[in-house]
């Protein structure tokens with residue numbers, strides 16, 4: 333029997349995936365909140381939903397079971413019972429800035445007056461001040477920016493289910509996210525794993541939980557094989573967190589190698605999967621902008637050291653060779669985003685042209701707007717299923733970011 337989470341590659345046939353259908357959270361903000369919320373524009377919600385439903389349909393048509401974060405979260409709270417729901421709410425309010433006090437009490441009463449699914453949707457979508465018939469009069473609120481329209485900010489990045497948690501083998505990491513805009517997100521996955529009947533008490537390993545100060549995000553965590561991971565050293569994932577998860581994986585799992593890959597620390601390339609993805613047993617997409625002279629980049633191959641807590645690190649810069657060694661391949665095909673043209677590559681990377689989701693070896697889902705990269709992938713023999721992308725792309729994430737694989741078939 334496989335566990336409810338089982339992922340031993342980036343490319344094995346995708347059996348079960350978790351998505352989040354974009355809802356009011358992606359439009360419940362103003363332009364001056366955008367950069368803090370890690371958005372570059374405000375999507376037009378009805379079209380974003382159509383595009384997302386089309387993405388889910390494509391996955392289903394290809395034999396993938398699609399689960400939704402918002403539904404699993406509400407079911408988990410119902411499975412857990414009244415006390416679990418109260419504790420979840422307390423934690424969510426605390427992490428939203430209200431450990432106690434009048435606003436806390438008013439928000440708690442309001443959210444508990446809703447049924448569980450509506451409560452979850454409301455927390456995800458944000459709570460505006462003018463929704464509640466209440467003007468705070470305590471000192472803390474008086475000292476605050478009274479023009480700020482929200483008691484609880486929306487969580488527009490939730491449709492990037494890839495990031496707050498990552499499936500690895502028969503387990504997952506539940507992530508401490510870098511920016512405040514996303515930190516509350518991983519509480520949903522923690523709740524699902526603990527209380528949802530599909531996941532609770534099923535022997536899942538949590539390789540690293542969210543109670544840390546060092547940060548890691550799923551867009552940086554790539555499962556290259558049943559014993560090798562690649563993890564981006566990026567704007568969102570720190571070296572400390574990589575060493576920490578490597579230690580835990582080496583102790584308790586089949587994983588014996590973690591390749592840390594340093595990428596530029598900026599918003600356009602916030603995660604490794606925005607510049608590098610695995611799409612077949614011996615094929616990868618790579619954004620030429622991350623490679624220096626002669627295709628070099630800083631990588632560290634991490635393997636177990638002498639003592640149980642020790643790690644052995646080897647610094648290398650030839651990405652192709654590093655991957656060939658770790659995966660035992662004679663050759664591999666690194667396919668450049670935008671066919672290496674600097675203008676096209678820059679444009680298509682910005683719209684997640686490197687962010688492909690493999691749904692089987694050599695079969696990928698991509699955004700249709702990245703037509704140069706898509707054409708090139710086809711020329712390299714891949715089956716490319718391109719999906720609508722006008723609105724979804726505005727959140728700076730593509731098909732890989734928008735999906736959290738829960739079960740993939742093992743490669744033979």
Ligand SMILES: NC(=[NH2+])NCCC[C@H](N)C(=O)O
Pocket residue numbers: 369370371489492494495514550551552602603605606687727728729730732733
């Ligand atoms: N796995 C990914 N590349 N996710 C993209 C996340 C985009 C999101 N706006 C953020 O900045 O966090």
